[in-house]
Structures are given as structure tokens and as C-alpha cells.
Amino acid sequence: xxxxxxxxxxxxxxxxxxxxxxxxxxxxxxxxxxxxxxxxxxxxxxxxxxxxxxxxxxxxxxxxxxxxxxxxxxxxxxxxxxxxxxxxxxxxxxxxxxxxxxxxxxxxxxxxxxxx
Amino acid sequence: xxxxxxxxxxxxxxxxxxxxxxxxxxxxxxxxxxxxxxxxxxxxxxxxxxxxxxxxxxxxxxxxxxxxxxxxxxxxxxxxxxxxxxxxxxxxxxxxxxxxxxxxxxxxxxxxxx
Numbered sequence: 198x199x200x201x202x203x204x205x206x207x208x209x210x211x212x213x214x215x216x217x218x219x220x221x222x223x224x225x226x227x228x229x230x231x232x233x234x235x236x237x238x239x240x241x242x243x244x245x246x247x248x249x250x251x252x253x254x255x256x257x258x259x260x261x262x263x264x265x266x267x268x269x270x271x272x273x274x275x276x277x278x279x280x281x282x283x284x285x286x287x288x289x290x291x292x293x294x295x296x297x298x299x300x301x302x303x304x305x306x307x308x309x310x311x312x313x
Numbered sequence: 314x315x316x317x318x319x320x321x322x323x324x325x326x327x328x329x330x331x332x333x334x335x336x337x338x339x340x341x342x343x344x345x346x347x348x349x350x351x352x353x354x355x356x357x358x359x360x361x362x363x364x365x366x367x368x369x370x371x372x373x374x375x376x377x378x379x380x381x382x383x384x385x386x387x388x389x390x391x392x393x394x395x396x397x398x399x400x401x402x403x404x405x406x407x408x409x410x411x412x413x414x415x416x417x418x419x420x421x422x423x424x425x426x427x
Contacts, residue, residue: 203356231415233417239419240400240417240418240419240420241357241400241417243415243416243417246415288354290356290357294415302347302402302415303359304356304357304358305356306355306356307355307356309354
């Protein structure tokens with residue numbers, strides 16, 4: 198299957214700092230990228246959807262000024278957690294797809310963020 | 314009604330058993346359907362797509378019932394290694410704003426017991 202690379206796989210940061218997570222589709226053009234968050238023992242929760250070249254669409258309850266998403270190219274999307282707090286500690290996963298081709302979503306490996 | 318609903322489980326089954334998962338969806342215009350498997354603290358991985366005609370891959374069979382708006386996953390001859398959480402995923406097509414609306418079920422946890 199297609200490869201989506203997410204980096205870093207884990208990060209520890211101090212409260213108040215910002216963290217950037219990258220999501221790259223390595224062998225296909227991702228027209229759409231999704232960012233999810235997963236708290237322990239809970240399901241994946243969609244945070245936002247971004248289409249290449251346009252602003253991300255955020256799910257209800259997700260602060261767009263706190264979780265900055267950039268999808269500048271067909272192979273790269275970034276999520277920046279600004280002014281991180283301990284409650285932002287979570288598992289963040291991106292997925293990429295080319296739904297014009299009706300393909301499934303391919304997931305990155307996930308980033309485990311711990312804010313101390 | 315949730316857009317995608319699954320029984321959260323857990324399903325505890327002995328090795329060799331057959332286990333079935335169901336998932337219902339509310340958007341009748343949904344276009345594509347998938348089953349993902351997620352191991353603890355790992356990213357979900359595609360298990361199989363679900364086609365209208367039904368599809369089988371070894372011990373796994375997926376079916377789609379558009380009239381009743383549900384998809385199913387059947388695992389035969391369960392192995393210990395099948396223990397994981399199984400997520401159904403529904404692509405609801407273009408939502409408002411022109412983006413793809415992809416919705417995950419909450420997942421059903423399967424524990425295969427020796």
C-alpha cells in the first residue's frame with residue numbers, strides 16, 4: 198500500500214511551547230489530509246480536514262488558532278500545536294488520501310505528544 | 314443517531330471461534346467503506362475495503378448492505394494475533410465546504426483467548 202510518513206513519532210515538550218508535526222505522502226498525491234487525535238482508550242477523533250491549497254475545515258470544538266494546519270502541497274501537511282498544555286497530550290495521527298481515485302485513507306505512524 | 318455506530322465490545326472469544334462485527338451508518342449517500350485494525354498504541358491499518366458484492370480475504374469476509382446501511386466483518390478461525398480493535402470507516406462523500414467527510418466508528422475491541 199501507499200506510504201504516509203509522520204514525524205516525529207514522539208515528542209515531549211514544555212507547557213507553553215509549540216510543536217509541529219509533519220505528515221508526508223511518499224508515493225502518491227494526497228488531495229486530502231486528515232488530522233486525528235486519540236486519547237487513551239478512546240476512538241480516533243477527527244480534528245480537521247484539509248484539501249491541498251485551501252484552508253483546513255475544523256471539526257466542532259477544535260480551536261483553529263491552537264491547532265494550525267497547513268497543506269501547502271500534495272505531499273505535505275503540517276499540524277502545529279501552539280502554546281501546548283498538558284491536556285493537549287495525546288496521540289495525533291494523520292491520514293492522507295486521494296479520494297478522486299476513491300482510494301482508502303493511508304495513515305501515518307502517529308505522534309505521541311506529551312506536554313509537561 | 315451517530316453517523317457511524319459500532320458495538321464497543323470487548324468481544325472475548327476462544328481461539329478458533331468465528332466472530333462478527335457490525336457497523337451501521339446514517340448517511341445513505343456514503344460512497345466507500347473500510348475496515349481498519351488498530352493495535353494498542355499504534356496507528357490504524359487498513360484491513361480491507363468493503364465492496365457492494367462482498368469480498369473475502371483469507372479468514373476475513375466483509376459485506377455491505379446498502380439497503381439497511383450496515384457493513385459487517387466476519388473473522389473465521391480466530392487467532393491470538395487477531396486481538397486488536399477493529400474500526401469501521403465510512404467515506405460520506407463531499408461534505409459542506411467541499412471536503413471529504415470520513416467518519417470512524419468508535420471501534421470494537423476483540424480479545425482472542427487461548
